[in-house]
Amino acid sequence: MSLSEQDYRNILQKYEEKRSRALQQRDLRIQEVYERIPEIGRIDRQIESFGIRSMQAYLKSHEDPVQLLKKVRTEVEELRTRRSFLLRLAGYSDADLEPVYECPICKDTGFVDGKRCRCFEQQLIESAYDRSHMKNLLQQDNFKRFDLDLFSSVKRENEACSARTQMETILNAVHKDLDVFPLQGPINYLFTGSTGAGKTFLAGCIAKEVLDKGSTVLYLSAYDLASQLSDRRFHYRENESASDAW
Ligand SMILES: [Zn+2]
Known part of the structure; x- marks a missing residue:
């Protein structure tokens, strides 16, 4: 991913401020x-x-x-x-x-053993995609607020099972995956369905669990993803390596 030097400096500046505040x-x-x-x-x-x-x-x-x-x-x-x-x-x-740091792992320096800390990676992602609203979103979207009763228990004629049974099956599978994440490698999901079926909410719940486990999360719309990929595929700048461009 590419970030301007200014973005990078801003993040480092924030770390400096956090650290001196803690001290x-x-x-x-x-x-x-x-x-x-x-x-x-x-x-x-x-x-x-x-x-x-x-x-x-x-x-x-x-x-x-x-x-x-x-x-x-x-x-x-x-x-x-x-x-x-x-x-x-x-x-x-x-x-x-002792100083109380926001990130006890890197003591708000952003680096551990010369490598970027996970919190720094998250900052980079948030800066690059301007998705700072995600924190607010995740306060709403979490499994504790997941209410299966909102899904109909009535099975329609052309469906294999009711929406509730289907969501229950999905939830069980997701929880099983999350229990062993990230030890057993990456997990991919593709949710499809009509508007209001709970796809975004479920994705938010998963994102929160992933964050709570200390991994980073990138949240972007399908449109943004397509634009990023197309931009990277065809227009990555000369001073960026192909690997920087994903
Ligand atoms: Zn850190």
Whole structure:
């Protein structure tokens, strides 16, 4: 898929903002804790200065560095234990003083081990296709709201079974697939039927399950899909490789 440099920069900018927001909020919580429990502030300053102080101690006494390191580790451990105890006593946890990232996997950097995180991939898809309304859509379309009673239980003469039985069969098959997704490879569905038969709703429900499982979702109309494919097939730009163009 192709994205303009500006799109890419916008996404990176958003990550930057998210990350600095998380750090700012963490700093505010730390400030609050330091005001309520000044000893924690003192402990943090002590832990921070251990590196320099150990170096100074070594230069002065030429103590065995292995022993010195062992001593430092023990002292830091004791300070951390005391810190946790004081925090718990005041109703906090260690995690309260850590930044809360929207994506704990990449810590809102967008990258893990030099590769794009899943959340970044989702951002790319949303940016490329301008489908940010999908989140709202999926609040409505989910299996919890799927009501089989809306489908007629009456079997018409020219049909093999009632609409409800048919939908029940489809739902069972979809749930079976989703239970093992994505471990057992890709799944393809082609839903056909008249308007109002529940195709879009069902597709939305599936999309939500897929998102909840941590995969990315691309939502676009048949018209958009056809345009994209035709555009890619015949007009991909010279600076894009054929593989970028799907
Ligand atoms: Zn992420």
